[in-house]
Amino acid sequence: MTIDMGGIQNLPIIELPINATINQGASATANINFNVADVFVTPNDYKLDSVSSIMHDALHPNASMLKQNIASGVFTVTSFQ
Numbered sequence: 013m014t015i016d017m018g019g020i021q022n023l024p025i026i027e028l029p030i031n032a033t034i035n036q037g038a039s040a041t042a043n044i045n046f047n048v049a050d051v052f053v054t055p056n057d058y059k060l061d062s063v064s065s066i067m068h069d070a071l072h073p074n075a076s077m078l079k080q081n082i083a084s085g086v087f088t089v090t091s092f093q
Contacts, residue, residue: 019070024083032092043091050086051078 034040052058056077 019075022070022075022079024079026083026087028087028089030089030092041093042089043093045088045090047086047088050084051081054081054086055084056081 028042028044030042032040052060058074058077058081
């Protein structure tokens, strides 16, 4: 199996809430967690062991499904300093 979601239309927009104040001129670090397992299960179940398609097409229906999964919360801010 190969997955290549390609194309700008499959670029997920992700916003991570950070409740902090940063003083002008100061630097900050955000530690971000990426749960790769959630790419394939949340909110759409994408079973790697049973999907036998080769995806190299930005318009493939599975590309949109995986894009939704990525945008649904696979990234979380674990700390901010």
